[in-house]
Amino acid sequence: MTALPAIALSAWLLVAFPLLVAGWFTPLLGLLLGAPAVLVACALSPRLIPDLDEDHPSWWPVVAVLLITVAFAVVQIAYHAEALVIRRDPASYAMYTSWIAENGFLPIPQQRELIAGDDPALGYQSLAHYERDDVIWPQFMAGAPLVLSIGYWLGGLDGMLVTTPILGALGVLTFAGLTARLVGARWAPLAALVLAICLPQQWVSRFTYSEPLAQILLLGGLVIAFDALSRRRSLTGGWSTGHTLAAIAGVVLGLGVLVRIDAIRDLLPVIGFVGVFLVARRGQALPLLGGLVVGVGYGLVAGYGYSLPYLEYLADSMNPLLLIGFAVIFLTVVLTAALWRYGLPHTERVRWLPNAVGLLAILVMAGFAIRPWLWPDYGHGSDFTDQWVAAVQQTEGLPIEGSRTYYDMSLYWVGWYVGLGTVLFAVLGVALVLRRLAQRRDPQWLLPAMLLVWTVATILLRPAITPDHPWASRRLIVLVIPAFILFAVWFLAWLTRYCERSVRHGRGGPLVRSLPTVVAAGAAVALLGPTLVTSAAGIMGYRQDVGTVAATERLCASLPEDASVIVVDSGMAGAYMPLIRNVCGAPTASMDQPDEESVDRVVAAVYERDRTPVLAAPEWHVLEETTDDAEEAEREFHVIADMDPSTLMKPPTGSWDFHGSVWTVVPSPPE
Known part of the structure; x- marks a missing residue:
């Protein structure tokens, strides 16, 4: 169920974008071609997705997640914005949507x-x-306008404006599915609730932003990849449902580029992961790569065919990103060829390595924490941005330094919105996950950890966005904040199990036996409390x-x-x-x-x-x-x-x- 939003939206995009390219993006053709594609994808996909491997699956996590999802959608629809006059990106997407929904072609004469x-x-x-x-x-x-056009066709401007709240709710649902797979079904409601109440998730869902759709595709791609890789398939074996799911996962992940061009950065670890799985002789590697090529191909055609002036504007960041992408591909090919004969290195045999990897993760996050005092960041590269930042500084009573980017504050931005407790738990969680991966344990975490850790590190290092809030929180909500919540909830689950084992093997009265419950409840409050306070005291009480x-x-x-x-x-x-x-x-x-x-x-x-x-x-x-x-x-x-x-x-x-x-x-x- 939690994979269906990503599958359905991907099916729509696979049909809708060629219609736009041909100049035939109309409600009639969308109904005749797009709707059947979505229905077929939704009908066939559940047959491919395996059940979660749990001994005693419960019904209550499913009900709780659905209630959270529906409640989120209702609240965001009730508070949706009407941003049509362009000052920043939401109205830009709305105007893009209005044009293609009414006319069906680009460019605009x-x-x-x-x-x-x-x-x-x-x-x-x-x-x-x-x-x-x-x-x-x-x-x-083009990705977000192609999806928002559905709402426009159904309900005009109002229909378009309430589409993103629904996408935001589906993002919460998708994230719950990823948590259920990587942490456990009973922890999915907590993760979904923390994401749902955090201010950036609510904020981007009230506007016609692209982030909710990108979130669904990238998190949904990880969900489908988990299902695809849950069964071992040899490289020389016949085609199976695992191969099909791997191809679907690749397409879903790749289509993130059709929505946001910076998804190229987020997907670079997937290339390295494919190399690892090829060396491991896993049959799902090539279908995953093939699907990724298709999805990214859509995005590159959209970018360089229909958004070229925008990419020219972003040339200072796009050109280095493309060079890094080519370098990653080259290194993956070289290392895959070098390791093909001997297989993957046995990192678990190097006794000090797992602990060193975990410690390195903690030290990196500590570096981000002390960064504002040691390495304040300057240089927007834009006179307009300098002037705007200076104006906000004057309003806030800060020293006037228009060139200040505030990128060094990026980790604290995360703490604002989900609380320092969540940040601390997440740091401990990622350290333990990476340690276990270095021990060649928990292989299901390899792709999510590679993608999420890379994305968190690169975005915290250089958010590349105008630093005033809530605007800058957009950069965090697609993957960074979900990653912090996911690793924090994983650590909470690990800590609870650790307490349960300690109680089971020890002696004690009722107070001792209640330790796991107390730890879980206390840590959950530490996650939810600050997140709720920031949202309640923030900007969520008006339209x-x-x-x-x-x-x-x-x-x-x-x-x-x-x-x-x-x-x-x-x-x-x-x-x-x-x-x-x-x-x-x-x-x-x-x-x-x-x-x-x-x-x-x-x-x-x-x-x-x-x-x-x-x-x-x-x-x-x-x-x-x-x-x-x-x-x-x-x-x-x-x-x-x-x-x-x-x-x-x-x-x-x-x-x-x-x-x-x-x-x-x-x-x-x-x-």
Whole structure:
């Protein structure tokens, strides 16, 4: 059951992305081709997935996890945001979704011929939308918009906005499944509850972010890989359900790149794992690799075919990442060939090595803990980011250092959201898990440990995100926070079993016999308490941008059917042009320097094309300065709502105000 979300969403993406490439991404073809693919995948997959290997499976963990999942979805739907005006990424994804759901193809045409041709006063680029030649390319990868389009088709803007809360709930369910497999079914509800109440999981689930979908695919891929590898299959044996599941796991993991390009970094350990399994003569290695190639191939086509301007913007981080990827592939091939004859080294025979590995894990985390005092980090590489960080520092009463990245605080970010107790338990847990792996015990942990430890280390080292919160918490929620919770719960389970064995082999009264229960309950409170406090005192008690959907519908309804919109304010153009173009469907351009002569020329050109020009601005006085018809202007879009604050040195609390206005007027035809 917990693998089905990842399988269903992967089946949809495998069909939906080719439809987008062909320009046929429509509700009808989605229903005719995508829906059967999802139904077939969901119908066949349960037959492949083995039951959990537990002596006395209980019903209550399943019920508890389902209740947590449903409760999470209900709460997040009730508090979902209405972020449609682009200030940061959620509205960017929403505008991407609106375009492809309505039109079914990319890129977005500029439609210059419906405005004023090649008039040099006009521009077509806006926030998260890149102008290239005579088209516009939306920012980000296609995966999340392809899934959010389902909600858009079913319920318009509101349907799109409540899709991500459902994805966030499915992420909680998927994580529970991974915990049940790696720790035990009775520990899955605790892990699911900690993830569900932590602020970043709730926060990203209320917006149209890509993180919930990426979380489902990457954690779900680990779930399916666990099931695929639960039975030993030789390299020369016949095809089996284990081979099929391994191929599915590879596809699911690889499709993470279709959702987030930085998933390439997270998947590098999978390549090394395939090499290890080839040397071990495990038959699932090649199907896993084949599926991974298919999924990553989808992502690379999407990135370099449909998000190239975005990847060019990320070139300083993407190019080194690709070089590292090629190096990992090369080293894996070389080491696999070198070890092919002799097999894997027997690390368990080196007596000091397991303890050294565990100690190294603790020392690395200790290094992250003391990093802010020894190695504060500077250098965003962006003047805009420097200015924004300086503004937040001023608001928070901090020394003004705009170049400060706060990356050295990354481990403390995790502690803010899940508590220092969870961090401590996780450090001890990962040390013990790595120690056991060095002893060649618990092989089911090898792939999850490789992927999660690598991802945690690289993200904590360089989060590569604007450091104000809750924004920066996005970087943690896909794998980092789930990894900390997973290792912490594993340590709690190990500690409880240790206490049970001690009680069983010792003597004592009722107090001693209650030790395992007391330890488990106390440690669970240590995980849940700080997590709940941060969420309750934070930003989860309001909805962001409430009223934006209704205001957008009023704005779109007010535009003439043949409207060509010219935004005469450069500040407004970046945030609102995609809304007018992608949602309202009106050809839209901007004027950075809207002097009266240029405005009159563009207005005349629009009328010459038998269309109705509409001037748009955030304030009435801007229209007054550019047209004689400002008295006729109407403010069809007007929103005053709560929005998230920004903090740098503490968890976010309270809210800021969002003010959004769009004034429009139809200027008189030239005489």
